[in-house]
Amino acid sequence: MVTYDWGQNALANPNLQREAREQLACGRHMQVLHQRSRKLRKRARPLTVLTAIAAVTMVIAGCDEALLEAKVQAKQASKPSVAGPLRFPLGPQPQLIELLLDTVSTAGVAAAATTPPGAGFSGVQARIQQATDEAAGSGAALSVAILDRRTHELVSNGNSQIVGTASVAKLFIADDLLLAESQGRSTMSPDDRQALDVMLSSSDDGAAERFWGQGGGDNIITQVANRYGLSSTTPPSDGRWWNTMSTLTDLIHYYDMLLDGAGGLPPDRAKIIVNDLANSTPNGLDGYPQRFGIPDGLYAEPVAVKQGWMCCIGADWMHLSTGVIGPDRRYIMVVQSLQASDDATARDTMTRAVKTIFPNGRI
Secondary structure, three states: OOOOOOOOOHHHOHHHHHHHHHOOOOOHHHHHHHHHHHHHHHHOOOHHHHHHHHHHHHHOHHHOOOEEOOOOOOOOOOOOOOOOOOOOOOOOOHHHHHHHHHHHOOOOOOOOOOOOOOHHHOOHHHHHHHHHHHHHHOOEEEEEEEEEOOOOEEEEOOOOOOEEOHHHHHHHHHHHHHHHHHOOOOOOOHHHHHHHHHHHHOOOHHHHHHHHHHHOOHHHHHHHHHHHOOOOOEOOOOOOHHHOEEOHHHHHHHHHHHHHOOOOOOHHHHHHHHHHHHOOOOEOOOOOEOOOOHHHHOOOOOEEEEEEEEEEEOOEEEEEEEEEEOOOOOEEEEEEEEEOOOHHHHHHHHHHHHHHHOOOOOO
């Protein structure tokens, strides 16, 4: 698969890195950085650079008053925005910005470790590339990774960059809560259990906020990352759960260990999470459609999914579709996109990508 070497791109230039650091202040400086990122898109569209730039934009989005879980009202195609009061303004996060700039300054990106596809993945690698190219033609940066848990084959388009998790971080919140309950360190009332179910199946932000505060905030991510060996998953530098950072491979690793019981969560508690994801509702509790990507793309397979979305990262919608696939939970898939469009177009891009990779609606 194509591995993007961005040695020829401007962000690998030490002088531009210096300028970028100086321009991470709010207001006019953030706009300058975003304009440069858009120019890079018009050149070679290296996906890793795109997402790193987008992540930098997201974590300083307090200048832009970006939203978590932007609502259905965001309909403007040129630069989506959400009507009404801004619920979650994001503040500058210097440590994470520095981390992302360091990531951008490396000489290249190592190719994802994959083994030759077996019968179940016949032709998938080529179709992943096709989906990536088609998404780029629509102005979207696409990242894809798929694991066959039986053969341990991992196929991807080679993008191993840091991604914002948005509501997918609710998996970690639920995992920590259920482990504490199983060990007798906390109790769950019937109302708590119902709230957890709705948090996972209908992406309830209110429940996530409550459990995040009760569970120790950032410490939740640290503990889960340690238990599952998620080396690239880090707590949000601003304390807001939706800014938890991870990678596609870490998310696949999490699901794999959750299903195997290797992450420390007892099987009966892990089953609660998987069952809630299998009962994912067509819309989130806030009304946002959440069948984009895996659910509508793999329409002929039983799936258990956790979706994430937010706007705006610069001018882009971010959508993240994750989950386990098949009656025996054999496959794990993670798809992420960044696209400057209205929300419906961005969701459709995700679904079309999955359908391109699996045109019959099944793996």
